[in-house]
Amino acid sequence: MATDAMTQARRGRSVEGKPKFAVAFTALFMFILYVPIVVVVLFSFNSKKSLSVFGGFSTRWYQQFFHDEALLSSLRASLLIAFVAMLASIVLGTMLALALERVSSRPARITGTVALIPLVTPEIVTGVAALLFFAGLGMKLSLVTVILAEITFSISYVAVIVRGRLSSMSDEVEEAARDLGCTPFQALRLVTIPTILPALIAAGLLIFALVFDDFVLAFFTTGVDPQPLSVRIYSEIRMTISPAINAVGTCMLLVSVLLISLSLIVPRLLGRKDSSLDLISGG
Template identity: 60%
Template sequence: MSTSTLATPLPSAPDLCDAAPPRRRRKGSGMNRKPRFAITITAVFFILLYLPIFAVVLFSFNTKKSLTVFEGWSLRWYEAFFHDSELTKSLQTSLVVAAVAMVGSVAIGVLLAFGLVRARSRLGGVANLIMLIPLVTPEIVTGVASLMLFRGVNLQPSLTTLILAQTTFSISYVTVILRARVAELNPEVEEAAMDLGANRFQALRLVTLPAMGPAVLSAAILIFTMVFDDFVLAFFTSGVDPQPLSVRIYSAIRFGIQPSINAIGTLMLVGSLLLIALALLVPRLFGRHGTSLDLFGG
């Protein structure tokens, strides 16, 4: 050690006390500061997303036959819709197709969900992968493929082909939703029911299906909403008459947007929102104590 190092004086106690303490990061600075740019982008996104929908709802109550000038509140365009026989017929067609597709896809989806979860072979994994393919396939591809299939078997586009296409397309959604619920069920409960004298079908009907009730109902509501609002698949598989409401609206828009179309869009929006809210509330209201399935939350 050198002499100069030994001769360096050490700081005294008062000098140590006078040293400035390290600065503390102010609360709200740095990472805690609100990202104004992100908030601005989010606000612009929601404005661009919901402003056209707000305009449709607003002008559906317009007294004037205009899509740019709002004069006052009126229900004349809703009355015009319900007095239009073609539009009301299309509405009935959409409701019938959605109801039949819902029942058919749920019935088949329940069986497929049980088969995929309880399967003990390698085919179960392959089948699980195949069930995901319709979910990622562009719907226009599905529509064209369905049209080619029906033409190949000499089936002209009609109400029957529309129902078959919508039911087939919805099965994958039901299966994926219910498969998660079936995987959560404890097989020992079914075994206990069979030990008490029930056969396999009775255990399934009296024990398993009631436990899946909220999930089945939520899936049914979701499928009804999807089929009722669907346009692409309905456009390729429906005939000239009867037409579902979405296709009828498209045909009417080609000759100019009428205020009654705004009334139809508002009614469809309200109905879809009510069904989605019901699908979210049903599992929470009736599926408590470990039997619920939050459809959109996992």
């Protein structure tokens, strides 16, 4: 009787049969999800200067992109911003996560709550705040201000991701290292950090992708030259519509898809389960 119920429960996920409507709906949903992206990529190879009539395969828009010094310097700027923001936010975010996970004092709890606020604050608010802050300090807007703003935003992300990993890790291992004569710092360096390293790598790749693609914060905090790629594209879009933008967009898509795939794969290669997919879906 009991086993009956259990098999029933286990089979439960498929027992009611696949509702055809739901499956068809999901397929259509996925299709529509990809249509705009596929179209952007497709028309980046258009030999005509049209976004509705495909005139044949050509790489002219990519050649134009790779010979456009202004766009290339924007690309370099975006890569630099993402790289620096990634490094800084991984360090600061991990410190925050460690402290929050291991300390239950009042300041730690308050910081923990405060660190969550940027995640639920619309980017435009963070952008306006950063802009006024830098203006108030008399700082000239430049890549430095973009980087500072992006770090602030990314620390929260990293802290949440790393905390998730830490909470599933028993601190008895740390205790054991301490009993074996490690100083607290040694225990951290030799035991904790290596254990959470896959999560750190996944988080780093995720942050790189998010910052590289970010538009709103960059828009509010960037100076004139060089502008991050997303800000450059935005001003181009407002002036003209051309497959050249598609070519730049395709390159950006390539960077993010590559990074996200890596963040999914790397932790698995290192023999750990926690890829960024689990981090995102909370599974």
